[in-house]
Amino acid sequence: MSDTVLAARGIEVQFGGVRALRGVDLEVRPGQIVGLIGPNGAGKTTFVDAITGFVPCNGLIQVAGREVSHQRPHARVRAGLSRTWQGVELFDDLTVAENLAVAARSLSLRATVRDMIGRRSTDMASILETLEDVGIADLAHAFPTELSEGQRKLVGIARAFAARPRILCLDEPAAGLDTTESAHLGTQLRRLGDQGTPMLLIDHDISFVFGTCDHVVVLEFGQVIASGAPKVIRSDPRVIAAYLGQESDPGEKVQA
Ligand SMILES: Nc1ncnc2c1ncn2[C@@H]1O[C@H](COP(=O)(O)OP(=O)(O)OP(=O)(O)O)[C@@H](O)[C@H]1O
Ligand SMILES: [Mg+2]
Secondary structure: OOOOOEEEEEEEEEEOOEEEEEEEEEEEOOOOEEEEEOOOOOOHHHHHHHHOOOOOOEEEEEEOOEEOOOOOHHHHHHHOEEEOOOOOOOOOOOOHHHHHHHHHHHHOHHHHHHHHOOOHHHHHHHHHHHHHHOOOHHHOOOOHHHOOHHHHHHHHHHHHHOOOOOEEEEEOOOOOOOHHHHHHHHHHHHHHHHOOOOEEEEOOEHHHHHHHOOEEEEEEOOEEEEEEOHHHHHOOHHHHHHHHOOOOOOOOEOOO
């Protein structure tokens, strides 16, 4: 497990009588973008909630070789595990840069202290750098209501990326985007991945996932039913049966 940025072993989550995850193993290695796909209710969001500490689970979770299984969410963020949520919630009365400033300030005591000693300009510089990295520096002073859905998604990603995570978990970043917007998002994510930020990427847009990821894990009823390179997963009979159904072209978008 030493060369993994994220290692999850035997993750189990139970909601009352529902066994949402039944012993899920998943790894993300340096430089990888790993896709997590599966039908509605398969347990994808629950997996991210479990590893980031938002729902209790059994199993082992390591970030860069360090166990975080029993840590609270903010401690896991400090360990390098950052995420977005299925819906992007931005503060509409704050600019894009201010939305990131709010996230950054709640992330670490150091940032708060830096604020207290009046080095806001450094904060703003690093926020602008983050927006630059995600390719939306020109939107720094725009308000969320002025943005397209694709741009809002990128702001949500920038907010998670502001923590300079060791690994970034993205829950359906392409939901609600048209084909051009998801292609643009895929390019930006691939660029961030190639620059050294590994990711776990959940989405129902199969062509987006297959086109962006190095490795794909398929969940069904809380269990991993397949794991491999996109071209292998694309033609796996169990995956086709469970998820892609009768589609002759797995490049088509499967809506949530
Ligand atoms: N807080 C909760 N309480 C009870 N059951 C839950 C809770 N969250 C999720 N579940 C159940 O756990 C299972 C997995 O749900 P989850 O949201 O993880 O699926 P998903 O793969 O993310 O689906 P989607 O593609 O629709 O986002 C489902 O049966 C769901 O109803
Ligand atoms: Mg989900």
